[in-house]
Amino acid sequence: xxxxxxxxxxxxxxxxxxxxxxxxxxxxxxxxxxxxxxxxxxxxxxxxxxxxxxxxxxxxxxxxxxxxxxxxxxxxxxxxxxxxxxxxxxxxxxxxxxxxxxxxxxxxxxxxxxxxxxxxxxxxxxxxxxxxxxxxxxxxxxxxxxxxxxxxxxxxxxxxxxxxxxxxxxxxxxxxxxxxxxxxxxxxxxxxxxxxxxxxxxxxxxxxxxxxxxxxxxxxxxxxxxxxxxxxxxxxxxxxxxxxxxxxxxxxxxxxxxxxxxxxxxxxxxxxxxxxxxxxxxxxxxxxxxxxxxxxxxxxxxxxxxxxxxxxxxxxxxxxxxxxxxxxxxxxxxxxxxxxxxxxxxxxxxxxxxxxxxxxxxxxxxxxxxxxxxxxxxxxxxxxxxxxxxxxxxxxxxxxxxxxxxxxxxxxxxxxxxxxxxxxxxxxxxxxxxxxxxxxxxxxxxxxxxxxxxxxxxxxxxxxxxxxxxxxxxxxxxxxxxxxxxxxxxxxxxxxxxxxxxxxxxxxxxxxxxxxxxxxxxxxxxxxxxxxxxxxxxxxxxxxxxxxxxxxxxxxxxxxxxxxxxxxxxxxxxxx
Numbered sequence: 001x002x003x004x005x006x007x008x009x010x011x012x013x014x015x016x017x018x019x020x021x022x023x024x025x026x027x028x029x030x031x032x033x034x035x036x037x038x039x040x041x042x043x044x045x046x047x048x049x050x051x052x053x054x055x056x057x058x059x060x061x062x063x064x065x066x067x068x069x070x071x072x073x074x075x076x077x078x079x080x081x082x083x084x085x086x087x088x089x090x091x092x093x094x095x096x097x098x099x100x101x102x103x104x105x106x107x108x109x110x111x112x113x114x115x116x117x118x119x120x121x122x123x124x125x126x127x128x129x130x131x132x133x134x135x136x137x138x139x140x141x142x143x144x145x146x147x148x149x150x151x152x153x154x155x156x157x158x159x160x161x162x163x164x165x166x167x168x169x170x171x172x173x174x175x176x177x178x179x180x181x182x183x184x185x186x187x188x189x190x191x192x193x194x195x196x197x198x199x200x201x202x203x204x205x206x207x208x209x210x211x212x213x214x215x216x217x218x219x220x221x222x223x224x225x226x227x228x229x230x231x232x233x234x235x236x237x238x239x240x241x242x243x244x245x246x247x248x249x250x251x252x253x254x255x256x257x258x259x260x261x262x263x264x265x266x267x268x269x270x271x272x273x274x275x276x277x278x279x280x281x282x283x284x285x286x287x288x289x290x291x292x293x294x295x296x297x298x299x300x301x302x303x304x305x306x307x308x309x310x311x312x313x314x315x316x317x318x319x320x321x322x323x324x325x326x327x328x329x330x331x332x333x334x335x336x337x338x339x340x341x342x343x344x345x346x347x348x349x350x351x352x353x354x355x356x357x358x359x360x361x362x363x364x365x366x367x368x369x370x371x372x373x374x375x376x377x378x379x380x381x382x383x384x385x386x387x388x389x390x391x392x393x394x395x396x397x398x399x400x401x402x403x404x405x406x407x408x409x410x411x412x413x414x415x416x417x418x419x420x421x422x423x424x425x426x427x428x429x430x431x432x433x434x435x436x437x438x439x440x441x442x443x444x445x446x447x448x449x450x451x452x453x454x455x456x457x458x459x460x461x462x463x464x465x466x467x468x469x470x471x472x473x474x475x476x477x478x479x480x481x482x483x484x485x486x487x488x489x490x491x492x493x494x495x496x497x498x499x500x501x502x503x504x505x506x507x508x509x510x511x512x513x514x515x516x517x518x519x520x521x522x523x524x525x526x527x528x529x530x531x532x533x534x535x536x537x538x539x540x541x542x543x544x545x546x547x548x549x550x551x552x553x554x555x556x557x558x559x560x561x562x563x564x565x566x567x568x569x570x571x572x573x574x575x576x
Contacts, residue, residue, distance in 0.1 A: 003031050010045070017176065017211045019049050019245050023274060026312035029058070033343055036066040043075045047082065053319055055079050060346030070099045070106075077109060086113055108133065108141050108148075115152050127152070134168065143172050147179075150186065159190035177205070177212045181219050207236055210243040217249040226256040242270060251282055260289040277306040277313040281320050300329060309340055318347065327354065338367065342374035352384075359431050360446035361392050379409040383419050390419070391427050391454070418466050426457040428491060430498055432561075433505045453477070455486060510540050510560065518544070520559040527563060528553075 010024035025042040032038050039058050046055035059076055066072055077092030090113050097106045107129070114126035133145035150165035166183040169175055184202055187195040206216035213236055221229035230253040233246065240246060247270055254263040264286040272279040280303035288296035307313035314337050321330035331354055337347035348371050355363040368385040375381055383406035389399030407413075407420035430449040448454070452474075458467060460476070460483060468475060476483060498504040510516060514530045528544035531552060540557050543550055 023312040030311040040071050047078050057346040061344050070096045112148050162186045210240050210246050213240050214245045214249050226253040229253050260286045277303045278316050359448035364388050379406045382406040383416050387419050428455040515563040516560040517563050519561045
């Protein structure tokens with residue numbers, strides 16, 4: 001399909017109020033990665049259907065030169081406002097207005113923020129500006145102003161005013177079914193006698209139009225409950241019930257109700273066309289929740305194959321695996337996105353955040369090396385990769401070279417400056433790498449031996465301030481005015497214990513009498529003593545103190561970690 005045909009399809013779907021428009025916007029951004037207007041359209045559509053995660057992903061891929069544009073600041077402001085970050089939203093809108101001081105839509109955006117101000121003068125001035133726009137019948141911004149005024153009045157429990165503004169809005173030819181649902185909500189909150197007739201009229205209309213049924217079902221699920229909404233959706237005529245986008249809200253209700261058998265029955269009999277990968281992901285969720293792990297894994301792998309080289313499908317899979325807390329699967333999706341679409345920096349950022357949480361600096365180094373190779377002129381990538389090299393004490397000449405190039409490109413950047421200062425600092429981050437069990441598989445995990453801490457050798461007087469302001473550093477450990485020093489002997493002993501590397505691979509081999517820590521399950525973080533190892537079954541019998549009694553339990557060996565003697569280092573530090 002041509003770019004123009006895809007754009008027309010997206011416009012048509014958006015006009016009809018169908019969420020499938022978002023997939024087409026993402027596809028356009030994939031087809032024209034260098035043209036930021038398509039990313040902006042992606043963000044705009046995502047905001048319109050309140051998919052804030054997708055809007056953030058769209059803006060996260062905007063190149064640096066376009067982040068100073070009016071369009072970017074307006075969209076970033078809208079996203080911040082939806083995320084309840086009023087100060088950030090005001091900053092973005094103010095910058096947009098500075099660039100285009102005569103743009104009335106930006107003034108309206110700022111007025112929206114000021115309307116919620118606790119300063120009565122500011123709020124009243126914003127309200128007056130909106131009322132002036134609402135009174136101008138030929139103004140393009142009139143309907144938007146009426147929407148804001150109605151919501152503001154309703155928030156202040158001025159129900160008659162809210163209903164009055166809403167009636168004016170509904171008289172406009174551009175009013176939508178969503179606007180009529182909002183009007184119904186105002187009537188219900190005001191306990192108006194009109195509410196019952198409005199409810200009946202909207203329900204009747206929704207029963208014949210899939211797009212309206214989707215919106216009405218979504219409203220029912222949010223204001224009443226998913227069970228009521230599902231019962232109503234399942235009462236719709238078959239030609240409405242099975243037409244996009246109705247199945248999307250049906251499955252949302254089934255997931256909320258944990259109706260896994262019903263969800264499986266629905267996704268197995270429907271052809272979802274462009275959303276087939278999402279259907280397979282839902283099948284995987286249902287099967288996993290029913291204890292059918294092998295079939296669940298097969299369904300998800302099939303979804304990934306159907307999503308190959310499709311940014312729209314992969315983005316949706318990234319969202320749902322994150323929402324379902326499927327961490328290994330979410331990582332796999334993000335890895336595919338970064339491999340197929342290296343310019344999608346939001347995916348790389350999420351993947352780095354996951355690896356960072358696991359203490360997997362080797363994984364971060366591998367990932368950033370690949371990404372930096374695909375975008376060699378990106379100064380921020382150079383700086384981030386240099387940071388990781390220095391943290392791991394690896395490839396130091398390359399680290400210094402990258403840090404200098406990043407610093408030379410922007411000497412005023414505090415992050416670049418702190419990385420460039422790192423050669424004066426020796427960093428040691430001891431880690432352990434071990435296998436842990438998930439619901440369906442075993443995965444390798446790397447974590448810091450001393451979580452949230454690392455060791456650094458530097459001149460406190462000369463470099464202390466730079467170190468404190470380095471990226472991701474909270475502070476230098478101190479007790480009042482005293483900064484403890486770890487003796488060299490302790491560091492060398494720790495290095496030897498790790499085999500001369502920063503990361504020690506811990507194999508699941510346990511001997512009777514060995515002290516272990518339980519890393520997973522109901523006994524998480526308790527210490528126990530190994531009684532018997534059963535290698536053929538990958539099980540270990542341990543003795544633990546639980547609720548004041550000694551209890552013997554059998555655990556999967558991937559649930560256990562050897563207890564590393566950590567107590568001595570704090571003693572040495574405090575005694576120095």
